[in-house]
Amino acid sequence: MTEATEQPAVPDEIPAVAAQRPITTVQQHILDQQRRFPGASGSFSWLLSGITLTTKMIAARVRRAGLIDEATGAIGATNVQGEVQQKLDVYANQVMVHNLSLRESVAVLASEENEQPLLVAGEDPMAQYGIIFDPLDGSSNIDVGVSVGTTFSILKCDPGRKVNDLSELVLQPGTRQVAAGYVVYGSSVILVYTAGNGVHGFTLDPAIGAYVLSHENIRMPQQGKYYSVNEAYADSFPEVYRTYLDRLRKGALGQKYGSRYIGSMVADFHRTLLKGGVFLYPPTAENPDGKLRLMYEANPVAMLAEQAGGVATTGDRRVLDVMPTDIHQRTPIVCGGQVEMEDFRRCTIEAGL
Numbered sequence: 001m002t003e004a005t006e007q008p009a010v011p012d013e014i015p016a017v018a019a020q021r022p023i024t025t026v027q028q029h030i031l032d033q034q035r036r037f038p039g040a041s042g043s044f045s046w047l048l049s050g051i052t053l054t055t056k057m058i059a060a061r062v063r064r065a066g067l068i069d070e071a072t073g074a075i076g077a078t079n080v081q082g083e084v085q086q087k088l089d090v091y092a093n094q095v096m097v098h099n100l101s102l103r104e105s106v107a108v109l110a111s112e113e114n115e116q117p118l119l120v121a122g123e124d125p126m127a128q129y130g131i132i133f134d135p136l137d138g139s140s141n142i143d144v145g146v147s148v149g150t151t152f153s154i155l156k157c158d159p160g161r162k163v164n165d166l167s168e169l170v171l172q173p174g175t176r177q178v179a180a181g182y183v184v185y186g187s188s189v190i191l192v193y194t195a196g197n198g199v200h201g202f203t204l205d206p207a208i209g210a211y212v213l214s215h216e217n218i219r220m221p222q223q224g225k226y227y228s229v230n231e232a233y234a235d236s237f238p239e240v241y242r243t244y245l246d247r248l249r250k251g252a253l254g255q256k257y258g259s260r261y262i263g264s265m266v267a268d269f270h271r272t273l274l275k276g277g278v279f280l281y282p283p284t285a286e287n288p289d290g291k292l293r294l295m296y297e298a299n300p301v302a303m304l305a306e307q308a309g310g311v312a313t314t315g316d317r318r319v320l321d322v323m324p325t326d327i328h329q330r331t332p333i334v335c336g337g338q339v340e341m342e343d344f345r346r347c348t349i350e351a352g353l
């Protein structure tokens with residue numbers, strides 16, 4: 001063996017793996033964002049990690065639906081909305097509550113599955129966040145292998161608060177959200193969030209168990225191809241919605257729209273966010289105020305839509321401006337790209353609304 005071959009080879013080029021674009025995990029992304037805001041502490045990223053951990057646990061169970069008894073079917077009870085609770089609704093809620101209540105910065109939690117908010121840290125001024133969530137959205141789809149989701153809305157609680165009525169801690173309009181987002185458990189698992197500085201998407205890489213940046217600075221297309229609504233209720237939609245859908249179908253916006261409706265808000269909104277178009281849940285005979293819940297369904301998607309350049313309205317005003325009086329209150333919602341939403345506005349004006 002010559003002297004030369006005894007020396008370790010000095011690489012003259014960067015190994016292939018390092019030459020690839022470095023990955024950005026969601027934790028790294030949040031820390032980078034925090035650096036841009038002087039005074040921001042690490043508590044926010046620690047809090048978000050409670051949500052990412054929870055959604056990975058839910059994703060793992062969703063993936064096994066059909067194989068384990070705990071992941072499919074109803075539990076035989078109803079929640080505060082009077083809706084049938086699926087086993088996965090209960091599991092997702094327990095995990096979210098458990099993981100988030102361990103975060104010191106959380107003051108209060110409110111969930112679709114709990115009638116009252118859950119107090120975590122009382123009047124501790126260091127506990128500054130209230131988190132409102134739908135642990136499992138679209139849960140009736142779980143038994144048939146269709147996409148479901150988790151939504152979250154993060155609000156700041158008054159540090160000098162007196163805790164008399166827990167709801168008061170979180171009854172704030174959507175404009176006060178400091179961050180919001182969702183995870184869609186679909187053909188891949190994708191986390192989308194905004195902290196008021198654009199909308200960013202991360203795909204769960206199952207090989208490494210991390211959410212990796214895959215959709216940076218998402219912009220909702222100005223115009224899409226689809227509207228998304230449960231048309232079975234169309235006969236009981238207020239007239240303005242029927243007129244609007246007719247215009248979309250008949251080409252009044254320069255093209256004839258097709259329709260896509262999954263029945264999981266997160267999945268329907270996720271498509272609308274990436275591909276454009278409009279998502280609607282109007283008032284119906286059965287649900288005169290719409291079906292979706294303002295604080296943990298409409299507000300997160302409205303903040304994301306606006307941050308991505310879209311619009312979200314209740315039909316007569318901006319979703320984010322609604323002052324809630326009940327954590328479980330419902331609202332109609334129409335949410336989409338600039339072209340579709342401009343036409344919806346025109347329809348409401350013509351209808352004298």
Ligand code: AHG
Pocket residue numbers: 083112134136137138139140230263264265266281291
């Ligand atoms: P959840 O499973 O959290 O109760 O939400 C279900 C919601 C929402 O995901 C979806 O947009 C809507 O229900 C579908 O309702 P319809 O079946 O009335 O269209």
Ligand code: MN
Pocket residue numbers: 134136137138265297
């Ligand atoms: Mn829901």
Ligand code: MN
Pocket residue numbers: 089112134135136137138139
């Ligand atoms: Mn739900």
